[in-house]
Amino acid sequence: MEEDQGLFADRPEWADVVPIEQYEGAPPIAPIFYTPEYKDATNYFRGIIKTGEKSPRVLDLTENVIRQNPAHYSAWQYRYKTLIALNAPLDAELELMDELAVTYLKTYQVWHYRRLLVQQTNNPEPELAFIANALQSDAKNYHTWSYRQWILAHFNDDALWRGELAFVEHMLDSDLRNNSAWHHRFFVVFQSGVREGDEDRDVVLRRELTVVKTKIAIAPSNASAWNYLRGMLDHSKTPYSTLRSFVAPYSVPHPEQHEAPLEMLWTLRIPSHHQGLNYHASQQLNSWRISMKPPVEMI
Amino acid sequence: MDSLPPLATGAHATHCERCLLGLPSSQVDIDPSKMALAFYCLGSLDLTSQFANESTKAQNKEGWRQWIWEQQIKGPCGTGFRPGNYMSTSGEDTNYSESSENSPHIILTYTALLSLAILRDDFSQLDRPGIIKVLRACQNEDGSFSSEPYGGDADVRTTYCAFVISSMLDDWSGIRLESALRFIAGLQSKCPLMSRSYEGGYGQVPFAEAAGGPTYCALASIYLAGKGSCLTDRERKQTIRWLTQNQVSPGGYCGRTNKEADACYCFWCGASLLVRLNETLIAAFVP
Numbered sequence: 001m002e003e004d005q006g007l008f009a010d011r012p013e014w015a016d017v018v019p020i021e022q023y024e025g026a027p028p029i030a031p032i033f034y035t036p037e038y039k040d041a042t043n044y045f046r047g048i049i050k051t052g053e054k055s056p057r058v059l060d061l062t063e064n065v066i067r068q069n070p071a072h073y074s075a076w077q078y079r080y081k082t083l084i085a086l087n088a089p090l091d092a093e094l095e096l097m098d099e100l101a102v103t104y105l106k107t108y109q110v111w112h113y114r115r116l117l118v119q120q121t122n123n124p125e126p127e128l129a130f131i132a133n134a135l136q137s138d139a140k141n142y143h144t145w146s147y148r149q150w151i152l153a154h155f156n157d158d159a160l161w162r163g164e165l166a167f168v169e170h171m172l173d174s175d176l177r178n179n180s181a182w183h184h185r186f187f188v189v190f191q192s193g194v195r196e197g198d199e200d201r202d203v204v205l206r207r208e209l210t211v212v213k214t215k216i217a218i219a220p221s222n223a224s225a226w227n228y229l230r231g232m233l234d235h236s237k238t239p240y241s242t243l244r245s246f247v248a249p250y251s252v253p254h255p256e257q258h259e260a261p262l263e264m265l266w267t268l269r270i271p272s273h274h275q276g277l278n279y280h281a282s283q284q285l286n287s288w289r290i291s292m293k294p295p296v297e298m299i
Numbered sequence: 300m301d302s303l304p305p306l307a308t309g310a311h312a313t314h315c316e317r318c319l320l321g322l323p324s325s326q327v328d329i330d331p332s333k334m335a336l337a338f339y340c341l342g343s344l345d346l347t348s349q350f351a352n353e354s355t356k357a358q359n360k361e362g363w364r365q366w367i368w369e370q371q372i373k374g375p376c377g378t379g380f381r382p383g384n385y386m387s388t389s390g391e392d393t394n395y396s397e398s399s400e401n402s403p404h405i406i407l408t409y410t411a412l413l414s415l416a417i418l419r420d421d422f423s424q425l426d427r428p429g430i431i432k433v434l435r436a437c438q439n440e441d442g443s444f445s446s447e448p449y450g451g452d453a454d455v456r457t458t459y460c461a462f463v464i465s466s467m468l469d470d471w472s473g474i475r476l477e478s479a480l481r482f483i484a485g486l487q488s489k490c491p492l493m494s495r496s497y498e499g500g501y502g503q504v505p506f507a508e509a510a511g512g513p514t515y516c517a518l519a520s521i522y523l524a525g526k527g528s529c530l531t532d533r534e535r536k537q538t539i540r541w542l543t544q545n546q547v548s549p550g551g552y553c554g555r556t557n558k559e560a561d562a563c564y565c566f567w568c569g570a571s572l573l574v575r576l577n578e579t580l581i582a583a584f585v586p
Contacts, residue, residue, distance in 0.1 A: 023387040026365035029337045035324045046388050049400050071328035073451070074386050074400040107328075112452045140558065142503070142510065149506040179556040183508040186497050191506060223544060223556050231497030234537075 007040040008064075013057065019043035020050060038068045045075060054085040063096070070104040076113050090121045102134055111143045115150065124155040132167065139171065145180045149187055161195050164188045176215060179224040186228060190235050205236050213246060220250050312347040315340040316355070319363070333383030334370060337363070338410035341417045350417075364418050367411050371426065372396055372403055376436035376448035378429025379403025380411035399449035403433050406446055409460035412467055427468055434461050434473030442478030443504075454503045455483060455494050459516035462523045476524060483517045484529070498556065499534070499541035509541060511554035511567035518574045542568050 008014045021043055024031075034042075041064045048058055062079035065072050083093060094117055101110045118124055131148045135141065152160055165188060171181035189198075189208060198204050212229045216222065233240055319340050322329060329336050341363065349355045370380045373395045379402075386401045396402065408430065415422065436448040443453040444461045458479055465471045482505070484495050494501045494517060500509025501517035518538070521527060530538075545552045545568050551560030552568040 020388045023384060023389050025369050025384065025387075027362045028384065029363055029366045030319050030322050030329070030333060030340070032322045032327055032330060033324050034327065038324065038327060042385075046386065049386070049398065050388060069327045069330065071331050073331045073382075077450070078400060108452055140555075142508065146502070146504055146507040150504070153506055177557040179558070180508055182556075183496065183498075187506050190497075227498045227541075227556060235497065 007037065008044040008061070009040055014044060017044055017047045017051075017053075020046040022046070035068075038065075041065050041068060042072075045078075049074075049078065054082040056086065056088075058082045059086075059088070066100070070100070070107045071109060073109060076109045080113060080116055084120070090117055093117060094121070094126075098130055101130075102137060105134065105138055105141055106143065108143070111147050114147065118151070119154075124151050124157070124160060127151050128160065128163070128167075135171070139175060139178055140180045142180075145184060149184070152188075153192060156193075158196060161188070161192075172215070176219050177222050177224055179227075182224040182228045186231055190232065201236070205232065205238070208232055216250075308347045312344055312349050315343045316349075319359075330385040331382045332407065333385070334367070334380060334404075334407040334414070335382075335410045337367065338414045338417075341414050345417045350419075360418055364415065364420055367414055367418075368424055370407075370411060371424070372401065373426065373429055374402055374433075374448070377403065377431070377433030378426040379405065379408040379433045382407050399447070402447050402449055404447050404451075405434070405437055405444055405457050405464070406460045408433075409463055412464065427470070430464065430468065431470055431473035434464065437461070438473075438475055438479065440478075442475065442480070442482035444479075455501060455513045455516040455520070456503070458483060459520050462520040466523045471524075476526075480521065480524065480526060480529070483520055495534075499537035499539075508555060511545065511552065511564040511571070514538070514542070515567040515571045515574070518571050522574050539572065542572050 005011060008017075009019065019040075041061065044061055045065050048061060059079065059082060062075045062082070065075040066079070069075070082088075083090065094114075097110070097114055097117065101114060104110050118127060128148070128151065131144055131151070134144045138144065152164070165185070168181055168185045168188065171178055171184075175181070188195075189204065194201075209229075209232070212225055212232070216225045216229070219225070229243075230240075232238075233243070318336065344350060344355060350360070367380070370383060371378065372381050375397055381401060381403055386398075412425075433448055434444070437444045437446070437457070438461070439445060439453055443455075444457040445451045445453045446457050461474060461479070465474055482494065483501065484493055494503070494505050494507065494513060496502050496507075496509035498509040500511070500514040502508050502510060503513040507513075521530065541556075542552075544556070545554070545564065547553055547560050551562070552564040553560045554564040554567065
């Protein structure tokens with residue numbers, strides 16, 4: 001991390017750069033009352049852009065701007081161009097990003113920038129461990145999971161895929177209701193091609209059925225698991241009716257729909273946290289025979 | 300349910316007006332999306348009837364319009380609106396800039412056009428052909444749109460904004476529609492790159508988890524393009540099922556399965572249901 005060296009305006013090594021103030025024409029909408037440090041750094045940044053300089057000190061400057069404002073799109077963009085122009089070591093840059101990504105987990109720029117870097121290094125392998133680590137501080141972070149899916153799909157390397165199912169299991173073990181992990185499982189098993197050892201799709205389907213049934217038994221009101229089950233049945237074009245005996249214990253007969261086909265009936269029963277809200281809705285939804293009566297929790 | 304306290308309309312309006320006057324240094328990360336903040340504030344002021352009853356000074360409105368127009372910027376790839384003047388160094392670059400650090404942005408072009416409409420602008424200064432050109436420059440090979448002609452993140456938010464802009468200008472020539480739709484929905488072709496998820500919602504990028512915001516963007520895009528009929532009945536029902544399942548006690552919506560409810564997802568999920576023309580369904584949820 002850069003040490004605090006005070007304002008750029010006070011640093012002799014920056015004396016040759018002409019800082020440029022932000023231009024204000026019409027009275028600005030929502031002007032931000034910048035701190036002196038931010039004004040100083042961005043004045044020098046505008047000065048650098050004007051001359052087009054791409055040098056090691058630009059990396060210091062852009063890091064400074066980014067730390068004060070991680071959403072500063074242009075600072076990220078210009079930093080990337082400078083790195084490439086300097087042929088700078090990208091592994092060191094990724095290390096810095098390991099720190100910034102976790103600090104600014106919800107900033108789009110952090111992740112976009114990281115994609116650009118990894119496409120340059122062409123070395124996705126360390127990324128999976130980095131992501132696993134980032135997920136420890138926020139197990140459902142959308143950017144982090146999308147980034148993992150992108151790494152896997154973009155590089156599509158057998159070695160990368162090999163540990164994914166175990167990783168998902170690990171994530172589900174710590175939170176059975178983590179929908180991001182369920183989604184990732186679907187992505188890995190059904191959406192991204194056939195992995196080595198998974199060529200027999202019937203075997204895969206049976207394995208997944210066992211997994212999801214077991215997890216439903218532990219937490220019957222877990223909507224993520226039911227959605228996964230529906231998803232895999234849809235994907236493999238397996239009729240819902242084949243699961244009649246499994247679903248029946250979790251269902252109650254719909255008062256007016258004794259004759260309803262099972263496809264319709266068993267939609268339903270799912271998440272108990274919806275209880276209460278949905279009486280009116282369930283009346284309304286009758287046309288689809290969706291009953292929202294909660295099932296009995298088994299734990 | 301206990302009756303809710305009345306909405307503090309006046310206080311909300313005052314808050315928005317105050318934001319338009321200035322923000323503290325802690326809000327510095329708003330700078331690269333200033334135009335979006337303007338849109339939210341102006342929209343709230345309009346919704347709370349601050350413009351209709353003349354309580355907002357004409358002078359303010361004129362100043363806001365001027366500032367927004369100042370962000371319309373031309374470049375080699377076309378014309379659009381930039382986030383604000385945070386990278387601006389002189390009056391000259393308000394007309395033309397070749398710098399990728401000072402370029403038009405699709406999402407903020409969308410919010411600028413809507414803000415100008417809220418301010419009842421006549422759009423005589425709008426460079427229509429330039430905007431269509433910039434959309435063309437932003438569309439990628441996979442059908443998605445980058446937020447800027449020189450790159451930037453690409454996801455269904457940008458697609459939605461490109462579609463709304465085309466719809467507002469009544470000119471779709473800036474979009475390769477088929478590949479844009481394929482990016483969102485796969486649409487009957489067995490396309491590996493699509494944002495629709497097995498849950499029935501849509502993810503922000505292909506393969507990502509179904510979430511409320513992207514689902515609204517995806518559905519609204521499909522319907523704005525007049526391609527609603529491309530979704531099968533089964534897909535439609537699956538989406539409605541997922542959306543309604545996202546409503547949790549005591550009434551709010553969550554954006555993803557098994558997450559907490561949040562005000563913004565009441566908008567995204569509620570609006571998604573409206574897009575699917577299911578007003579009666581929503582009505583059923585209103586206590």
